[in-house]
Amino acid sequence: MILMNDFRRQWADAAPDFRRALDRTGASGWYILGREVERFERSLAAAWGLPHAVGVASGLDAIEIGLRILGCRAGDRVLTAPVSAFATALAVLRAGGVPVFAPCSPNGLADLDACAEILERDPSIRFFVPVHLYGHCLDLDRLAAIAARGVRMVEDCAQSILARWNGRPCGTAGEAAAASFYPTKNLGALGDGGALLTRDEDLAAQARCWRDYGQQGKYHHIVAGLNSRLDELQAAFLAEAGLPRLEKWTARRRAIARAYIEGIRHPEVEIPAAAPGSDSVWHLFPVLVPDGAKEHFRRHMEQCGVQTAEHYPLPLFDQPAMREARHELAGDPEPARRFCRREVSLPIHPYLADDEVQAVIEAANRWAGAQQAARAKG
Ligand SMILES: Cc1ncc(COP(=O)(O)O)c(C=O)c1O
Structure with missing residues (x-):
């Protein structure tokens, strides 16, 4: 895995x-x-x-x-x-x-x-x-x-x-x-x-x-x-x-992110862009799949031997603990909810080998897509 x-x-x-x-x-x-x-x-x-x-x-x-x-x-x-x-x-x-x-x-x-x-x-x-x-x-x-x-x-x-x-x-x-x-x-x-x-x-x-x-x-x-x-x-x-390796680790994360951005070509796997002035250190590599298809995509990746994660499954204001805590929403909550429903994180740690990076790209590109996910749901 x-x-x-x-x-x-x-x-x-x-x-x-x-x-x-x-x-x-x-x-x-x-x-x-x-x-x-x-x-x-x-x-x-x-x-x-x-x-x-x-x-x-x-x-x-x-x-x-x-x-x-x-x-x-x-x-x-x-x-x-x-x-x-x-x-x-x-x-x-x-x-x-x-x-x-x-x-x-x-x-x-x-x-x-x-x-x-x-x-x-x-x-x-x-x-x-x-x-x-x-x-x-x-x-x-x-x-x-x-x-x-x-x-x-x-x-x-x-x-x-x-x-x-x-x-x-x-x-x-x-x-x-x-x-x-x-x-x-x-x-x-x-x-x-x-x-x-x-x-x-x-x-x-x-x-x-x-x-x-x-x-x-x-x-x-x-x-x-x-x-x-x-x-x-x-x-x-x-x-x-840690600190003596940080530059090297960061360079590796950036190289993996570049490989994903160039290699992932699935029409339904979107890579949300950072703002143009941002030189990201790619702590995570989030992708967005169509609403309703997240579980299908994650299961497919797992079957291909790729662990994935969610960052995060819910916006902060929808976490159960917030029901008891005073808070306010400044604006429409729906875009954050929709983002969380669609977001899946791919592996991007600095010890990933080149062939593993390729395997992640190929697995994402092989996903059958949202229609198949809807059919699987019945
Ligand atoms: C965005 C963000 N803020 C705050 C924290 C809290 O850091 P810690 O886990 O060290 O308390 C984390 C890590 O979990 C984080 O990802």
């Missing part, structure tokens, strides 16, 4: 580096917030092109902490994407915010024209969590124009590390960017991890305080913070095995 992710191949490639990181951390006798986290934070900030990175326990926490230090308080409305990992909406809720879900573009990302209009029309929405979904970079010029009007922004870069908009790194349009090191991410740890990046020294200091029980100096608590510390061990893994 051609898998969505194949961590055993990653281990086979990088085991000596992981082991070195383990040995160094173990021998140091220091396991929480020490030299490894500091070293990784410096390397990550340099790779990203921002002065400060603050390691935290997850991407979810990075977004929550970002919102809190930007001043989000109970009941504040936060514009965000309609299609994303649930963590995006959950972070808003945990910060006390009320998610306001933006309309969806044909490629599944938030419609930035609509976002700009919503924020202009309703100045009481003072926070925005745009999501650089699938590894595509949203239009940073438009995001910067929104930020310049006083909207405080945490860019959700969980899927988009190293992605650029006309040469400029994602996460640099607003005041803070959130990264995730969940193992499937483009830069994955051997467990959970995340980071908040910013160019503002004071925000970085506040994030360091928030991640460690709100401490400023030992046992002096200035806010009711979180326990959200990146482990020394995960930081060492990321610095030793």
Whole structure:
């Protein structure tokens, strides 16, 4: 089976580096917030092109902490994407915010024209969590124009590390960017991890305080913070095995995406386009099949030996947990619903071999199509 992710191949490639990181951390006798986290934070900030990175326990926490230090308080409305990992909406809720879900573009990302209009029309929405979904970079010029009007922004870069908009790194349009090191991410740890990046020294200091029980100096608590510390061990893994490979892994993802874009020629398998200025890092490779044909397409791919996934089966506002949570819809929910009904993700991890990439293309091109799917449904 051609898998969505194949961590055993990653281990086979990088085991000596992981082991070195383990040995160094173990021998140091220091396991929480020490030299490894500091070293990784410096390397990550340099790779990203921002002065400060603050390691935290997850991407979810990075977004929550970002919102809190930007001043989000109970009941504040936060514009965000309609299609994303649930963590995006959950972070808003945990910060006390009320998610306001933006309309969806044909490629599944938030419609930035609509976002700009919503924020202009309703100045009481003072926070925005745009999501650089699938590894595509949203239009940073438009995001910067929104930020310049006083909207405080945490860019959700969980899927988009190293992605650029006309040469400029994602996460640099607003005041803070959130990264995730969940193992499937483009830069994955051997467990959970995340980071908040910013160019503002004071925000970085506040994030360091928030991640460690709100401490400023030992046992002096200035806010009711979180326990959200990146482990020394995960930081060492990321610095030793992950970051040095990130450029190579990203190049491989881009090469696979190019092969899919050139090779998939099925009239009913649509590849949603990223905006022209986006230099995507292809965290995922979404395709759209006709409404009602998703299960048939996925079954066909599985029979051809190709695992697929859905990102995501439902828009955030249709998740059962949202029934109990205050939220708002800013615009027509149907395009996001239709997008989710049609979306299927193909494997695109950096350890896919060339013959596997060809096998995915051939399997997609051999699909019998929507009419056959309708007949199979009876
Ligand atoms: C777009 C997006 N935002 C936020 C997150 C949350 O990251 P984490 O799993 O590290 O909490 C993820 C990953 O799951 C994600 O894909």
